[in-house]
Each structure stands twice: as C-alpha cells, then as structure tokens.
Amino acid sequence: MSQAAVGPDLILVVDRALARARAQGAAAADAVCLESDGLEARVRGEEIDFVSQARERTLGIRVFVSGPGGLRSAVTSTSDLSADAVDRMADATVALAKATAPDPTAGLPDGDFATDLPDLALIDPRDREVPIEARIATAKQAEAAARAVDPRIVNSEGSQVTTGFRRVAYGNSAFFRGSFESASHGLFSEPIARENGAMQRDYWMTAARRIADLEAPDAVGRHAAERAVRRLGAKRVPTGEVPVIFDPLTARSLLGHVAGCVSGYAIYRESSFLREQMGETIASERVTIVDDGRLQGGLASRPFDGEGLPTRRNVLVEKGRLRSWLLDSYSGRKLGLPSTGNASRGAASAPGVGTTNLWLEPGDLSLEEMIARTERGLLVTELIGQGFQPVTGDYSRGAAGLWIEGGRVVHPVEEITIAGNLGEMLRAIDLVGNDLLWLGATAAPSVRVARMTVAGE
Amino acid sequence: MSETAAPLDFFRERFGVDDRSVAATLGTALERRVDHADLFFEYATSDSVSLEESLVKTGDRHLEQGVGVRVQSGERQGYAHTDEITLESLKLAAGTARAISERAGGPGAVAVHPARPSRDLYPVATPPTEVPVEKKVALLGEIDAYARGRDPRVKQVMASVVSQHRVVLVAASDGTLVGDVRPLVRLNVSVIAADGTRREVGYQGMGGRYELARVLDPAAWRPIVDEAVRAALLNLDAKPCPAGTMDVVLGPGWPGVLLHEAVGHGLEGDFNRKKTSAFSDRIGERVAAPGVTVVDDGTIAERRGSLNVDDEGTPTQRNVLIEDGILRGYLQDRLNARLMGVAPTGNGRRESYAHLPMPRMTNTFMLAGQDDPADILRSVKRGLYAVSFAGGQVDITSGKFVFSANEAYLIEDGKLGAAVKGATLIGSGPESLLRVSRIGNDLALDRGVGTCGKDGQSVPVGVGMPTIRLDQITVGGTQA
Numbered sequence: 001m002s003q004a005a006v007g008p009d010l011i012l013v014v015d016r017a018l019a020r021a022r023a024q025g026a027a028a029a030d031a032v033c034l035e036s037d038g039l040e041a042r043v044r045g046e047e048i049d050f051v052s053q054a055r056e057r058t059l060g061i062r063v064f065v066s067g068p069g070g071l072r073s074a075v076t077s078t079s080d081l082s083a084d085a086v087d088r089m090a091d092a093t094v095a096l097a098k099a100t101a102p103d104p105t106a107g108l109p110d111g112d113f114a115t116d117l118p119d120l121a122l123i124d125p126r127d128r129e130v131p132i133e134a135r136i137a138t139a140k141q142a143e144a145a146a147r148a149v150d151p152r153i154v155n156s157e158g159s160q161v162t163t164g165f166r167r168v169a170y171g172n173s174a175f176f177r178g179s180f181e182s183a184s185h186g187l188f189s190e191p192i193a194r195e196n197g198a199m200q201r202d203y204w205m206t207a208a209r210r211i212a213d214l215e216a217p218d219a220v221g222r223h224a225a226e227r228a229v230r231r232l233g234a235k236r237v238p239t240g241e242v243p244v245i246f247d248p249l250t251a252r253s254l255l256g257h258v259a260g261c262v263s264g265y266a267i268y269r270e271s272s273f274l275r276e277q278m279g280e281t282i283a284s285e286r287v288t289i290v291d292d293g294r295l296q297g298g299l300a301s302r303p304f305d306g307e308g309l310p311t312r313r314n315v316l317v318e319k320g321r322l323r324s325w326l327l328d329s330y331s332g333r334k335l336g337l338p339s340t341g342n343a344s345r346g347a348a349s350a351p352g353v354g355t356t357n358l359w360l361e362p363g364d365l366s367l368e369e370m371i372a373r374t375e376r377g378l379l380v381t382e383l384i385g386q387g388f389q390p391v392t393g394d395y396s397r398g399a400a401g402l403w404i405e406g407g408r409v410v411h412p413v414e415e416i417t418i419a420g421n422l423g424e425m426l427r428a429i430d431l432v433g434n435d436l437l438w439l440g441a442t443a444a445p446s447v448r449v450a451r452m453t454v455a456g457e
Numbered sequence: 458m459s460e461t462a463a464p465l466d467f468f469r470e471r472f473g474v475d476d477r478s479v480a481a482t483l484g485t486a487l488e489r490r491v492d493h494a495d496l497f498f499e500y501a502t503s504d505s506v507s508l509e510e511s512l513v514k515t516g517d518r519h520l521e522q523g524v525g526v527r528v529q530s531g532e533r534q535g536y537a538h539t540d541e542i543t544l545e546s547l548k549l550a551a552g553t554a555r556a557i558s559e560r561a562g563g564p565g566a567v568a569v570h571p572a573r574p575s576r577d578l579y580p581v582a583t584p585p586t587e588v589p590v591e592k593k594v595a596l597l598g599e600i601d602a603y604a605r606g607r608d609p610r611v612k613q614v615m616a617s618v619v620s621q622h623r624v625v626l627v628a629a630s631d632g633t634l635v636g637d638v639r640p641l642v643r644l645n646v647s648v649i650a651a652d653g654t655r656r657e658v659g660y661q662g663m664g665g666r667y668e669l670a671r672v673l674d675p676a677a678w679r680p681i682v683d684e685a686v687r688a689a690l691l692n693l694d695a696k697p698c699p700a701g702t703m704d705v706v707l708g709p710g711w712p713g714v715l716l717h718e719a720v721g722h723g724l725e726g727d728f729n730r731k732k733t734s735a736f737s738d739r740i741g742e743r744v745a746a747p748g749v750t751v752v753d754d755g756t757i758a759e760r761r762g763s764l765n766v767d768d769e770g771t772p773t774q775r776n777v778l779i780e781d782g783i784l785r786g787y788l789q790d791r792l793n794a795r796l797m798g799v800a801p802t803g804n805g806r807r808e809s810y811a812h813l814p815m816p817r818m819t820n821t822f823m824l825a826g827q828d829d830p831a832d833i834l835r836s837v838k839r840g841l842y843a844v845s846f847a848g849g850q851v852d853i854t855s856g857k858f859v860f861s862a863n864e865a866y867l868i869e870d871g872k873l874g875a876a877v878k879g880a881t882l883i884g885s886g887p888e889s890l891l892r893v894s895r896i897g898n899d900l901a902l903d904r905g906v907g908t909c910g911k912d913g914q915s916v917p918v919g920v921g922m923p924t925i926r927l928d929q930i931t932v933g934g935t936q937a
Contacts, residue, residue: 044532044731050813052536053553056523075517079540085520092518096504099590101512157733157854192733192854199735201854234855236931239701269509269613270656271649348519384850385859387881387933391649391658396698396881396933398850398859415857417881417933419700455700455883455933 010035010057010169011179013081017061018173020090026063026097027071028108030172030307033059033081034347037165039132043139044158045147051132057081058347063093070102077348109329109339113176114304114311121297122182124210128165135161138187138217145221146191150229157201159189159221163211168302170345176308184299185211189224195232202227202382205439209297227381230402234412236456237403243377243430244418244452245370245404248437250380251444255358257422258289259442261390262316262324263353264331273393273423274322282322283426286363289317291326293341293356300356300441306345311356314340320427326353355442362445363432370431370448372407378454379404380418393422399454416456425449464626464636465571468498472542476569479628481544483567485551486528487630489558493529493791494551495629497768498542499810502586507617508597511605516590523810526550529792530558538811569634574765574772578758579666585620585642588669593618596644596673600682604648607686610693612656613649618642620669627770635770641665641761641917643906644672646682650689657878659689660847660863664905667759681904688845688864695878698865698934704837705882705930706868708844709830710901713920716751716821717909718849718858719886720744724778724786725816725911726793726804728853735856735887736784744784745890748826751779753788755803755819761905762820762919766803769814773803778821779890788816808914818909822921826896830924833895835871841880841932842866842873856886859933881933889927897924 010033021029035057042049058079064071074096078089142159162185169179186207193200204224206215246254266272274282293311295301305311307329314324325335328343331353344354371379380401387396396419402409420428433446468474479496486494504518524547525538535557537550597616604614621641628634643664650657661684663677671677707715720736728734736744745751755764755773764773769791777785789797790805793816806817834842842865849860861881867874884892902921909918 047531048533048557050534050536051557052534052538052813054538054811056540056811058540073515075515076519077517078520079522080520089518089520096516096518096590099594100506100516101514101594103512103514106514155731155733157731199733199854201733201852231855269615269649270651271613271658348521350515350517382852384852384857385861385881385883386848386850387859387861387879389658389879391656392878394879394935396861396879396935398857398881398883398933400852400855400857414855415883415885415931417700417859417883417931419698419879419881419933419935421935453700453933453935455881455931457702457931 010167011171011177013059013086014169014171016083016086017059017090018171020087021061021063021094022173024091024094025065026094027066028064028173029062030108031059031061032345032347033169035167039135039163040160041136041139042158042160043136043143044156045143046140048136049158059086060347061090061093063097064107065094065097067102070104071106072097072100072102073106074100075350105330105333108172108174109307109309113308114178117178117180117303118294120294120301120303122209122301127183127211130211135163141217142187142189142221145218146189146225149222149225152193152195152229152232153191153225154194155192157190162186170308172308178304178308180303183209185214187214187217187220189221191225191228193228193232200228200231202231207299207440209299213297231400231412234400234414236415237413237454238457239455241451241453243374243448243450245374245377245379245446245448247379247381247446248435248444250383251447252442253383255289255360255442255444257388259326259355259358262326264325264327264335265353266390267325268331268334271391273391277322280322281320282423283317283320284429285320286432287317287320287426287429288361290315290361291355291358295357298357305341306343306351309339309341309343311341326355328353357441359436359443360445362434362436364434365431367433367435367446370433370446371404371409373431374404374407377404378413395420395422395425416454418452418454420452463638464624467624468626474498474542476571476634478544479634480567480569482547482551483628483630485548486526486555487562487567489555490560490562491528491530491555491558492795493630495527495627495769497525497810498626499523501623503621504586505617505619506590506593506597508601509615511601513594513597521809525810526554528554528557532796533557534792534813536813567630568632569628570632571634574635574637576765578756578763578765579640581640581668583668584622585640585669586622592673600646600678603679604682604686608690610650610652610690611648611686612651615647617645618672629770633770635766637765639666642667642669642672644678644681646685648685648689650693652693655693657689657692659685659692661685662904662906665759665761666763691864691876692878695876697936698877698880698932699936700932700934702929702931704840705927705932706833706837706840706842707922707925709897709899709922709924711845711903711920712843713822713903713922714846714849714860716823716922717818717920718851718860719884719889720751721818721821722851723853723856723886724788726787726789726797727816729787730793730797734853739784742784743782744887745779745782746893747782748896749779749782749890749893750824752777753818753821757820760820760919761907761917764819767805768807769805771801771803771805773819776802788818790814790816806916808916812914815911817911817916818918820919822902823923825898825900825923828895828897830897830899833897833924833926834868836895836926837868837871840868842868843880851886858886859883879934883931883933892928892930893925894928895926899923
C-alpha cells in the first residue's frame with residue numbers, strides 16, 4: 001500500500017472540496033473520496049444466474065461553521081465528481097451547516113492523526129488480473145460440490161462470487177491527508193435439500209482480502225450442503241429452560257449486539273443497558289472481546305479511521321470485565337475520553353462509531369466436547385428476526401438448530417424462539433469453544449449459555 | 458416537476474440523454490442474441506436533519522446519480538452500472554452487460570416510444586428536498602419540546618425528518634420509454650423514558666409520497682409523538698412475556714407485517730420460478746382460512762409502497778395473492794414473468810441504479826372481514842394481544858417466519874391484561890394463515906414507515922390488516 005499507488009485524482013477531489021468549503025466560511029472541514037470497482041456473479045446449478053459489474057465514485061464532505069456556543073455541522077455526499085458539482089456540494093454543505101444548532105462538542109479530532117501507514121496486507125495486486133470467467137468457475141465448483149454431497153440436495157438459491165477493489169482518500173483542514181487501497185473477495189453458497197415434500201436451505205461462505213486466502217470452493221459448497229441436509233426433518237421442541245450453544249455463525253451476532261451497546265453514542269445517549277458498567281464484570285470470566293483495526297489481512301483493517309486517527313487494538317471485555325467503549329472523537333469528548341480509533345465513515349453517511357475486526361477469544365473445547373457436556377439442550381445454527389433491545393438488553397429471536405439429549409445431537413429443530421436478557425446471557429456463558437471462525441470482520445467461536453428460555457410447543 | 462413527462466426532459470437537459478442515444482445503447486446490447494435489454498437512469502437527492510439532546514446537531518444532503526444497463530438471455534442476466542451518465546459509459550456498460558450472451562444477434566436497431574404513466578399517484582407542488590431546511594429544523598425543536606412536556610419520565614428524544622426526491626427513466630428493447638418522479642418523506646420519533654433504574658424505549662413514525670407540509674402540521678405529528686411517549690411509558694410497567702403456544706389477536710395496521718413475512722416474500726416470482734419457496738407450485742390450493750383475502754396494491758395514492766410504474770417501467774396494479782383462502786398469484790418482475798409464462802405484475806423493484814430489479818412487494822394487506830374487534834378479543838380465553846411490531850424475517854424455503862412485538866398485552870378471560878415486552882411470534886408461512894379464525898371489520902394501513910430488505914436491497918413498502926385472531930401460534934418470551 002502506498003499513496004502513489006492510489007494516484008492523485010481522489011486526493012485532488014478531496015483538496016478541492018476542502019478548499020471550497022474553507023473559502024465559503026467553514027471553520028473546519030473533512031472529506032472522503034471513495035472509488036470502487038466490483039464484480040458479482042451468481043451461478044445456479046451449471047447456469048449463470050447473473051453477472052454484474054460496477055464502478056462507483058463518491059465524495060463525502062463534512063463542514064463545521066463557527067457560531068456562538070460551538071460549531072454547527074453538516075454532511076453531504078455526491079456521486080457527481082465534476083468540479084462544478086463538487087463546488088456546489090461544498091457550498092450546500094456550508095449553507096446546511098448554518099441551519100443547524102451550535103454544538104460545543106462538535107469538531108475534528110484535536111490532533112494525533114495517523115503518522116504511519118503500515119502495510120496491513122489489504123490487497124494482492126495480482127488479483128486484479130484474475131479473469132471474470134475464473135471467478136465464475138469457482139461458483140460453479142461450489143454448486144457442483146454442494147449437489148454432490150447428498151441426493152437430497154435438489155436445488156439452490158445459487159453460489160455467488162464477489163470481488164471488489166476499493167480506494168479511499170481522506171483529508172481534513174487540520175492538514176491530514178491519507179489514502180489506501182483494499183480489496184475484498186468472497187464466495188457464498190446456499191443449497192436446498194428436500195425430503196418428504198419439505199425443503200431446507202442453509203449456507204456457508206468465505207471472505208478474504210486476497211483470493212488466495214479464500215476457502216476452497218469445494219469446501220464451501222460441501223459445508224453449505226451438509227448444513228442444509230442436517231436440517232431435514234426438523235421439528236419443534238417443548239417450551240422450557242435449557243442450555244443453549246451458539247455455533248460460530250450465530251455467536252457472531254451476540255458480539256454485534258455487545259458492540260452496539262458499548263458504542264460511545266449509545267453510552268452518552270443512555271440507550272445501552274451497559275451504560276453504567278465500565279470496569280465492572282458484565283460477562284463470565286471466559287469472555288474476552290477484542291477489536292483490532294490493524295490485524296494483518298483483516299476484512300475491516302485500515303491504517304487510519306474515518307477521522308484520520310490511527311486504528312489500534314482495543315480490548316473491550318477482558319475476562320468478563322468491561323474495559324473500553326468504542327469511540328470516535330465526538331462520542332469520546334461527550335464522555336471525557338480520547339477516541340479509540342473507531343470512527344467509521346462511509347462517503348454517504350455521517351461519521352459514527354463502528355467496529356473493525358471484532359472477535360471473541362477462543363477457549364479450549366471443541367464443539368463436539370461442548371455438545372458432549374450438554375445433557376439436554378439446543379445447538380443454535382440460525383437466528384432470524386430483530387428481537388434485541390439495546391436499552392434493556394432484552395433478547396428474543398427466532399431460531400433453528402439441533403436438539404441435544406444425553407450429550408449428543410438427536411434431531412434438527414425449527415420454529416422455536418430463544419429468549420433472555422443479553423446481560424444475563426453474557427454472565428451465563430459457561431463454555432467457550434476453540435473453533436474461532438473468520439467469515440467476515442466479526443468472528444466468534446462456539447459459546448454455551450447455561451440457561452435460556454426456548455419457546456416451542 | 459410533478460408532470461410525469463418531465464423525467465425524459467430532465468435527463469435530456471442534464472445529461473444529453475435522448476431517445477436516439479437510448480436507442481443506440483440498447484442497439485449495442487442487442488448485437489448479441491438476447492431476450493430483453495433495458496436501461497435505468499436515476500437522479501436522486503435526499504436530505505435529513507436529526508435531533509438528539511434537544512439539539513439539531515447536524516444535517517445531511519446526498520446526490521446519487523447513475524445508470525444501469527441490463528441484458529437478459531434465457532435465465533441469465535448481465536448488468537453493468539456506472540455513475541457517469543454519458544453516451545460513452547453507456548456503450549461500455551452495454552458491452553459488459555451483453556457478455557452473458559455468447560450468440561450473435563440481429564442488427565441491433567430498436568426504436569423507443571416515449572410514454573407517460575396514465576396517472577400520477579403522488580403529485581407534489583414542492584419536492585420535499587426543496588423545502589427550506591429551517592422548517593425541518595424548527596419541526597424537530599417543536600417535537601422535542603412537546604415530547605418532553607408530555608411526561609417528566611421522558612429522558613431522551615430522538616427525531617429525524619428524511620426527504621427524498623427521485624427521478625427515474627426506464628428504456629427497454631420492447632420500446633418502453635417511461636419515467637417517474639417519486640417524492641418520499643418520513644418522520645421518525647423515538648423516546649427513552651426512565652423510572653428509577655428502569656429505562657424503556659418507544660418509537661413511532663409516519664411517512665409517504667406526499668408534500669412535506671403534511672408532516673409539518675401539528676395535527677399530524679402530535680399523535681405520532683403521543684404514541685412514541687405512550688409506548689415508552691407503557692413498557693416501563695411491562696412484564697416479561699410468557700413463552701409457549703397460545704391464541705394471539707393482532708391489532709389493525711402495522712401488524713400486517715405478518716402478511717409481509719408469512720406469505721408475501723414466499724409469493725415473489727423469483728423464488729417460485731426457481732421452486733425454492735414453500736409456496737412453489739401451489740396456485741389454486743388453500744393456503745389460508747376461508748375469508749382471508751390478501752392483496753398487494755401498488756396503486757394507492759400517496760402510500761410509501763406505491764409506484765406509478767415499477768423500476769422496469771411496468772405500471773403497478775392491484776394483485777390478488779390469496780382470495781378467500783385460495784392462492785391465486787405471485788408477484789412478478791419481467792424476467793420471472795417471461796420464464797413462468799405469465800404477465801408482469803408491476804412488482805419489479807430495485808434499491809437504485811446500482812442494483813438488479815427483483816420481484817418485490819408494494820403495499821400488502823388483508824381485506825376486512827365482518828367481526829367486531831371487541832368481540833374478537835372477548836373470544837380468547839388466555840392469549841396475547843399484539844398491536845405493534847419492530848420487524849420480522851422469513852426463511853422462504855422452510856417457510857418459517859418470525860416477528861417481534863414492541864407493544865403487546867396478555868388476554869385473560871377475554872379481557873386485556875398486563876402489558877408484556879419481548880414477545881416474538883414464530884410460525885410457518887404456509888400454515889399460519891390457516892389458523893386465522895376471526896377477521897375484524899377494521900382494516901387499517903400502517904403509518905408509512907416500512908422498509909423491506911431482500912438480497913441486500915432495501916425498498917419502501919406498506920402493510921395493512923384488520924384485527925385478526927390466530928389460533929395456537931408459538932410466542933417466544935422469557936417466562937417458560
């Protein structure tokens with residue numbers, strides 16, 4: 001990664017927007033310019049379903065205008081990057097900011113912008129030379145592998161490949177300029193199994209910064225098919241309280257809920273159930289949660305965050321104890337704390353707090369051992385619905401999975417819900433698996449929650 | 458901008474797009490043997506202002522423009538999109554999109570015929586994005602003061618006004634050339650109430666394809682704020698929801714999200730053409746109790762889910778999906794209609810020019826029945842009455858769906874009991890509507906806040922329903 005590789009054009013757009021905003025009276029400003037080239041293709045069986053190619057460029061501008069009592073701010077974006085359009089948008093941003101209220105907390109970070117641009121292995125230039133046909137061929141391989149697993153794999157929603165190359169340039173009126181290139185590649189397979197007139201789907205996926213780091217297409221198709229087949233014959237179970245094991249795919253969603261509840265915005269808005277628990281024990285001692293924006297090859301790694309501050313490693317929860325919020329400069333100032341380098345910034349969205357590479361540290365048990373230690377309970381392999389309330393921690397979602405009796409899986413389960421309170425669930429995590437699985441920027445091993453309410457028959 | 462012929466003029470004046478350049482681009486696509494080719498031009502502006510801590514701290518404004526070129530050959534679709542609306546990038550995109558067809562085609566000549574939609578379901582004199590931002594800022598200030606004045610337990614008020622103005626133009630190889638101008642406004646109000654150590658949230662919103670002035674009217678927004686405050690205060694006293702199978706009464710309006718999840722998605726043409734839906738090959742079969750009629754209607758004036766023409770240029774219509782309990786039809790876009798040998802139904806929708814169209818819902822609702830809603834409640838010995846939902850999700854293939862109540866009450870001996878929180882309903886799409894035992898006479902549509910996600914694409918939708926009773930549905934709560 002180097003600035004030279006990005007080329008001057010995106011930075012020039014940023015420079016133009018900043019200069020124009022300052023000329024219009026902005027006290028401070030920052031701008032981000034993104035360019036992406038993407039390919040997506042889906043194959044069903046042996047046939048191409050669709051091939052889609054895209055090239056997009058977007059400029060995002062944020063300005064601050066001085067006023068009594070603080071800075072007024074506004075955010076705009078445009079996909080028209082002509083000089084005229086950039087000037088007009090910069091003017092409109094300043095005008096819009098003047099209509100908002102002064103906020104004593106608003107402003108760019110006070111300093112400490114990133115000075116190093118470490119090579120985080122975010123792109124393999126050779127991947128640009130991989131022809132579309134070769135990428136589509138991997139989707140066909142995944143389809144074929146899925147259908148070869150079992151004669152009951154009779155259909156699919158397809159296997160999809162994605163490839164994207166992205167360039168980001170960011171600058172602000174405090175003289176920070178930074179840019180980097182990244183890539184992401186993925187393969188997703190979703191086969192359908194049928195038996196006795198009932199159908200079940202499931203999926204598996206792989207994603208990486210380099211094509212060479214993707215899981216083999218055969219394995220992706222095979223895993224997806226095995227997951228779909230094992231759901232055949234699913235039934236409901238009686239309502240009751242049992243231990244619930246989340247597999248790595250579903251355990252990831254718990255981390256997402258925790259991250260939302262330690263975001264600085266949720267804390268100063270008092271809209272998180274964790275708002276008064278900094279430094280306290282919020283989870284069992286088996287739980288350590290880390291966010292690290294500088295993981296080599298990480299799908300959310302980046303040298304600097306959405307405000308130009310260096311990314312870093314933050315331990316959010318250490319052996320059950322809440323150690324850090326996720327902060328950008330604004331939410332940090334609201335709480336009297338420095339930013340944690342977690343400002344997220346899309347071109348078309350206002351800066352906010354986001355996770356980078358987020359994971360739960362693995363334990364030492366295999367999933368099989370966790371099942372063996374469960375006399376009677378549920379292994380959750382899929383969750384649906386939005387039944388999580390961050391203000392209270394109340395949790396209630398639709399689930400599917402496998403039923404455990406006598407320490408082994410006895411049949412698949414569907415049309416049930418699992419419910420509890422996230423605070424109580426975190427404290428009740430009594431087993432953590434050794435199977436940490438990276439399928440995206442958030443990763444978890446299997447975890448067992450000692451007791452949840454399962455609603456079924 | 459309200460006249461429907463305007464989109465063609467708009468794209469001609471701004472980008473030099475005319476019927477000849479459109480025809481030439483389609484011609485490039487048609488140099489291979491293809492079944493259909495189309496172009497989708499879009500110019501969208503949006504803005505929003507939001508309030509928290511009694512301050513409108515920031516505003517935002519966005520401009521999105523681009524064109525997508527699509528080619529269909531058999532079941533295959535090739536798509537390329539670009540944010541540069543120039544003849545050169547159009548030709549490049551057409552060349553990319555047609556690559557999915559390997560066979561040479563005809564001479565590539567095509568003529569397009571400018572047409573205007575036969576109606577305008579959402580004329581506005583002033584696009585909502587042109588209303589001075591000061592008015593939107595002032596509204597949020599009034600909402601904040603009003604909400605806090607309702608009850609001292611109100612601790613946080615978050616509110617936003619979102620305005621959109623979208624101009625689209627569709628040109629297709631069958632000669633279609635039609636545009637649409639789509640306004641959209643939305644007000645969101647969320648309130649946190651606290652009492653002792655307990656904190657709860659209440660939410661309400663409104664929106665549609667109409668003048669922003671509608672939202673600025675206190676007679677319109679005050680009831681929205683009242684509802685958000687009421688819901689937050691109610692939840693302060695709510696008890697944990699029981700878990701298990703029980704009779705459930707759903708209130709009118711927004712609980713129609715049941716139809717969206719339980720049957721709507723499963724009736725989309727793509728899943729049924731591929732036979733991946735639990736409703737595949739079931740036209741003519743009973744999928745709901747007698748008396749249950751479900752329609753999807755994109756033609757209701759000013760509704761959030763309505764469109765003059767869909768994103769493939771097909772006029773929207775009223776489609777009967779289930780009639781007196783019998784499955785009658787699917788929701789179709791052009792591709793799936795052609796492959797299934799039926800007519801498109803005006804349900805080809807896309808999030809933007811950067812996305813391929815798919816069959817999607819518009820406004821989906823159940824027609825009213827005969828029953829008095831109060832009688833329906835009285836008919837339940839022990840169960841749950843749910844009147845508001847946070848959202849839902851469905852697994853199309855297994856048919857299992859879920860949706861989460863954010864306002865619900867116990868029913869005991871036909872009377873409303875304590876408020877409960879954390880209720881999640883789960884069921885099986887093809888079976889759940891067979892469990893409808895009573896249908897109220899009080900059909901209502903939602904307030905215009907629904908957004909539907911599918912394959913990573915979000916589109917605005919509406920839902921509606923009268924009060925209904927569902928027998929023996931699984932309710933997920935924490936009290937086993």
